[in-house]
Amino acid sequence: xxxxxxxxxxxxxxxxxxxxxxxxxxxxxxxxxxxxxxxxxxxxxxxxxxxxxxxxxxxxxxxxxxxxxxxxxxxxxxxxxxxxxxxxxxxxxxxxxxxxxxxxxxxxxxxxxxxxxxxxxxxxxxxxxxxxxxxxxxxxxxxxxxxxxxxxxxxxxxxxxxxxxxxxxxxxxxxxxxxxxxxxxxxxxxxxxxxxxxxxxxxxxxxxxxxxxxxxxxxxxxxxxxxxxxxxxxxxxxxxxxxxxxxxxxxxxxxxxxxxxxxxxxxxxxxxxxxxxxxxxxxxxxxxxxxxxxxxx
Amino acid sequence: xxxxxxxxxxxxxxxxxxxxxxxxxxxxxxxxxxxxxxxxxxxxxxxxxxxxxxxxxxxxxxxxxxxxxxxxxxxxxxxxxxxxxxxxxxxxxxxxxxxxxxxxxxxxxxxxxxxxxxxxxxxxxxxxxxxxxxxxxxxxxxxxxxxxxxxxxxxxxxxxxxxxxxxxxxxxxxxxxxxxxxxxxxxxxxxxxxxxxxxxxxxxxxxxxxxxxxxxxxxxxxxxxxxxxxxxxxxxxxxxxxxxxxxxxxxxxxxxxxxxxxxxxxxxxxxxxxxxxxxxxxxxxxxxxxxxxxxxxxxxxxxxxxxxxxxxxxxxxxxxxxxxxxxxxxxxxxxxxxxxxxxxxxxxxxxxxxxx
Numbered sequence: 001x002x003x004x005x006x007x008x009x010x011x012x013x014x015x016x017x018x019x020x021x022x023x024x025x026x027x028x029x030x031x032x033x034x035x036x037x038x039x040x041x042x043x044x045x046x047x048x049x050x051x052x053x054x055x056x057x058x059x060x061x062x063x064x065x066x067x068x069x070x071x072x073x074x075x076x077x078x079x080x081x082x083x084x085x086x087x088x089x090x091x092x093x094x095x096x097x098x099x100x101x102x103x104x105x106x107x108x109x110x111x112x113x114x115x116x117x118x119x120x121x122x123x124x125x126x127x128x129x130x131x132x133x134x135x136x137x138x139x140x141x142x143x144x145x146x147x148x149x150x151x152x153x154x155x156x157x158x159x160x161x162x163x164x165x166x167x168x169x170x171x172x173x174x175x176x177x178x179x180x181x182x183x184x185x186x187x188x189x190x191x192x193x194x195x196x197x198x199x200x201x202x203x204x205x206x207x208x209x210x211x212x213x214x215x216x217x218x219x220x221x222x223x224x225x226x227x228x229x230x231x232x233x234x235x236x237x238x239x240x241x242x243x244x245x246x247x248x249x250x251x252x253x254x255x256x257x258x259x260x261x262x263x264x265x266x267x268x269x270x271x272x273x274x275x276x277x278x279x280x281x282x283x284x285x286x287x288x289x290x291x292x293x294x295x296x297x
Numbered sequence: 298x299x300x301x302x303x304x305x306x307x308x309x310x311x312x313x314x315x316x317x318x319x320x321x322x323x324x325x326x327x328x329x330x331x332x333x334x335x336x337x338x339x340x341x342x343x344x345x346x347x348x349x350x351x352x353x354x355x356x357x358x359x360x361x362x363x364x365x366x367x368x369x370x371x372x373x374x375x376x377x378x379x380x381x382x383x384x385x386x387x388x389x390x391x392x393x394x395x396x397x398x399x400x401x402x403x404x405x406x407x408x409x410x411x412x413x414x415x416x417x418x419x420x421x422x423x424x425x426x427x428x429x430x431x432x433x434x435x436x437x438x439x440x441x442x443x444x445x446x447x448x449x450x451x452x453x454x455x456x457x458x459x460x461x462x463x464x465x466x467x468x469x470x471x472x473x474x475x476x477x478x479x480x481x482x483x484x485x486x487x488x489x490x491x492x493x494x495x496x497x498x499x500x501x502x503x504x505x506x507x508x509x510x511x512x513x514x515x516x517x518x519x520x521x522x523x524x525x526x527x528x529x530x531x532x533x534x535x536x537x538x539x540x541x542x543x544x545x546x547x548x549x550x551x552x553x554x555x556x557x558x559x560x561x562x563x564x565x566x567x568x569x570x571x572x573x574x575x576x577x578x579x580x581x582x583x584x585x586x587x588x589x590x591x592x593x594x595x596x597x598x599x600x601x602x603x604x605x606x607x608x609x610x611x612x613x614x615x616x617x618x619x620x621x622x623x624x625x626x627x628x629x630x631x632x633x634x635x636x637x638x639x640x641x642x643x644x645x646x647x648x649x650x651x652x653x
Contacts, residue, residue, distance in 0.1 A: 037427045037431075089629065092628075092632065096628050098427060100628050103563075103620075103625040104625060105621070106559055110618040114614035114618070228435075270442070271442045274434075274438045277432070278439070281420050281431070282420060285428055
């Protein structure tokens with residue numbers, strides 16, 4: 001019984017972990033392209049999920065259109081945010097930039113609470129069957145979809161950065177802004193685009209989580225949970241974000257297992273990633289795949 | 298960020314001593330003393346509600362100054378100031394419960410919080426900038442979780458009772474009397490901070506902020522000063538939390554969330570990073586902001602705007618949004634905060650009508 005519970009929890013961890021990985025990738029995308037640590041990543045999930053939910057419940061739009069519309073909306077939202085709020089701060093000290101994203105985070109979180117209330121709202125049912133049995137384990141079809149979507153996004157990112165022109169331009173910008181500019185890449189556009197893509201992809205993750213757990217302001221907690229994942233993987237490694245996300249997802253659930261079976265402290269799985277975060281920062285602050293900052297004078 | 302960016306021309310100083318004095322002219326000294334005296338008279342004339350606001354400004358201002366020493370003067374960032382504030386409150390309540398006299402308990406609570414702050418500040422010795430921000434974010438969640446768990450220390454979810462403030466049997470409870478307690482701590486800690494900044498240690502902190510490599514080459518011990526800034530900031534937060542606990546008579550986990558930490562950050566951004574007086578100005582702004590929104594919502598009650606926006610239910614969210622918006626707007630349009638504006642006004646009048 002207990003070992004099957006453990007297995008179930010590890011699978012849950014992997015499913016949640018892929019979602020952490022996706023949000024982590026979005027986070028790293030912004031950091032790599034524009035050197036901004038985005039504390040408002042969770043709000044992207046939140047706003048995306050609420051948009052989709054609103055379209056589906058208030059306007060009775062079919063899921064797929066609502067989904068696509070909210071992605072498009074978040075793309076524009078990300079672009080607008082970068083242009084209006086982050087662009088004036090280019091060149092400011094890192095503390096200011098961090099604090100602006102924190103300000104954005106509270107602002108939008110409160111706005112969403114105001115507009116939609118504090119209670120979790122369930123998505124209208126989307127799948128014909130709620131649960132599917134795979135290898136003798138009950139898996140919610142929403143989870144199955146979430147894993148599918150996450151893997152698709154990861155594959156899409158890999159293709160985008162390896163082969164597409166814009167993706168390459170973005171990598172060049174991340175490598176060196178001066179060199180990129182001298183090759184005719186518009187760094188301003190790349191900055192804005194990275195925010196747009198990041199917001200849009202986060203919205204996908206937000207909708208997926210919303211389908212599973214219902215939409216509520218708890219979604220924005222994802223944006224904070226993503227920190228342990230990206231620090232573990234290395235702040236500027238997209239691949240690292242995925243690996244870190246998976247590890248943190250599994251770690252959470254294994255902690256949950258030990259907690260429920262042996263320790264009975266309660267709530268341990270919520271806090272374990274932060275202990276892990278402190279330990280990582282103490283031992284290996286640049287993470288598994290991150291590049292070490294070397295400062296020259 | 299620097300303190301003396303806007304010195305009007307013609308204002309020369311010919312010795313280091315003159316450059317470093319706490320009060321630049323006799324008039325500023327007189328103004329400060331007069332301000333304190335006026336404040337000391339305040340409870341006699343002001344209503345109890347206004348005095349309670351002043352008390353609130355007092356203890357929050359102390360905590361904000363602590364954060365400003367960390368963020369504004371030493372260039373590090375902490376997103377977990379509220380939990381240190383909370384720790385001070387719980388520690389003082391805990392000590393007072395175990396027989397320590399309250400005035401002593403407040404100071405001991407400050408020292409105890411310093412130790413905890415140093416513990417979490419240890420990563421500061423290794424990492425900096427955004428890594429430190431993330432480490433303090435983790436501290437916020439870990440300590441918040443600890444408060445809920447450690448029922449022996451914090452009374453769990455029901456909270457801890459803090460004994461009233463008494464000296465030699467004289468009871469300082471009640472707004473009008475407790476005001477003087479806060480005022481004493483406030484003046485001592487503010488003068489202390491202003492004094493620190495003109496000492497060798499204070500200059501070292503600023504050097505670390507401005508260019509840490511150069512500072513290190515000049516013989517400033519980076520690890521020492523970074524952790525020291527954390528310690529001082531936690532001390533201020535702890536004292537402020539303890540003052541709050543003994544004022545309310547009760548300390549609970551509720552409200553020590555990340556939003557409160559961000560409010561402290563908002564105070565120092567609004568007031569001006571790296572300015573002692575800015576910490577106070579920012580605190581006044583942030584304490585009055587909810588009052589203003591409350592008054593505004595009250596004025597609009599029943600009108601069309603009220604009906605459309607559900608102002609009554611949304612007022613808490615409106616306040617949170619305002620905090621966020623104020624942080625963003627100040628950082629974009631007035632990154633040096635109110636303190637900078639104040640210096641500009643002073644310089645303007647000093648040179649009026651010829652501004653050069």
